[in-house]
Amino acid sequence: MKVKLPQWAVLVIALVVGILIQVAIQLELLNAYLALILTYMCIMIVSSLGLSIIYGFTGQFSLGHAAFMGLGAYAGAVFTHYVGSGDGVVAPWAFLLALIVGGVFAALVGYLAGLPILRLSSDYLGIATLGLGIIVRVTLENSDKIIPITAGARGMTGIDAPPLIFLWAFAILLLAVIVARNLRFSSVGRACFSIREDETAANLMGIDVVRYKTIAFVLGCFYAGVAGVLYAHTYVFLHPMSFDFLKSFDPLLIVVLGGLGSLSGTVLAGAGWVAVLEGLRMLLSGDLARFLEWRYVIYPVVLIIMMLLRPQGIFGTREFAFLTPREVEAPEPALADGVVTDGAHS
């Protein structure tokens, strides 16, 4: 029998699971390594959801997503270096502010970069964002000339962590899913999807194409920035190479594997991606350790097989039932006088 839970119940269950995992981490039932992987899973999914809004919803092919994550990470780390940090711990209020600072900073850069490049068609946009990603990495490598504590190419150390980092990441993941879902099932989300489907037709149906491309891009960059702040305070070490353009392929593969435009697919593919990557690290230990780098061959192979067998991704554009809101209750029109029914002429 299929039991249909109300959506708030799913949210409550998810929250309880998150809290239980955090409790298990505190009681050291889960070791630090597993805790790190679970946290990274949340971070990766948040970042990928951002790209899902940009590429999955709106069809804007972006190869610069890791750069925005990096901008958020550095902005958040610099912020907590000066504000609310003491005894090796970041105060929760300061961390909350840092998340906003990192997200807004990435969004702002995304907006300024988007002004010229969002007018490009999708393929050219990919190249432009690729260039942007490289610019950001080089800037971060030389950032110590302006902000010495980032230490440029040597990597930034001395970042403090807030308490209960997993729960932070998990709560933000839930929030990110809810916001993306509300957007997807709205007039704004439909406007974005129409741009993905046929930009010219969308324009002719009254959709301000540049405006909605910009909204999607800026919001996606905000997600990346927030994910970056979480990353910085989970690993407490930052290096510009962690946000190289090659890292932009991770969220890209997750979004494509999950199914363009599907939030459920992005969440599942993101979790699976991190699980397999780290799972293989455990499997390939000892004598097999020399095959460790072969992990990165598996993904392209998976992707190629996927594109051959199921090009629309795991979920296509479908969603889990608990992520799909009910259709609004508008009255079905009654048959009005004078309406022609099919067959009247047959």
Next chain:
Amino acid sequence: MAPILEIKGLSKQFGGLRAVSDFDLTLQEGELAGLIGPNGAGKTTVFNLVTGVYPVSGGDILFQGRSLLGMHPYRITAGGIARTFQNIRPFPALSVLDNVRIACHCHDGYSTLDAVLRSRRFWAREREMTGHARELLQVFGLLGRQYEVAKNLPYGEQRRMEICRALAARPKLLLLDEPAAGMNPSEVGALMDRIHFVRERFQLTILLIEHQMRVVMGICEHITVMDFGQVIARGKPHEIQNNPQVVEAYLGRGAARMAS
């Protein structure tokens, strides 16, 4: 009464090709007019110029007394001119209902913040849009298909869906580019009734391009004939039918001589 649409001396040049030259057309409010001509005469180009898809090379287009030159297509649509496409352009992966609701956005939309926070305005507008879209789908016999993905619909139904989508933008002027293409005779009959119905129901002015003479002669009150980018005749259906220049454009000179 001032005309709703006034096209004066419109021309469009693609490189060395004059697709439209010195084209004039005036539509009175509430009129149902036809634009006909052989393939390549420039009919669709006129639609593309009016809706802002191409920049205009010369002349002027006035809609309710205001020039449309240099306006973005989405502004023209929001301002009251909606259209369908000769080669249909649905949003293929989206549901029929969503296809239609997308065009509601320019009038009944709300902000991104309303969407994210699910504000009261979100629910009110969403109800309004959905109700409006369903009403249109019902008129065009597609209500039973509302949750289907657009690309799974047969061609004729996709065409009808496009008309619903155009109407959802709440236009005052509707431009239909070959609405009856690919429809069988009984579908064409129903389509003509529907066009009449929505015209009364929403007080529309309609300009349509059509090749099926049954449609053009059956419902248009006024017809403009184009050939090689220029107007070669205009008048009431029976006047056009007997115009030797029109017969020549369609059938060639020999046929024209035989007809006269």
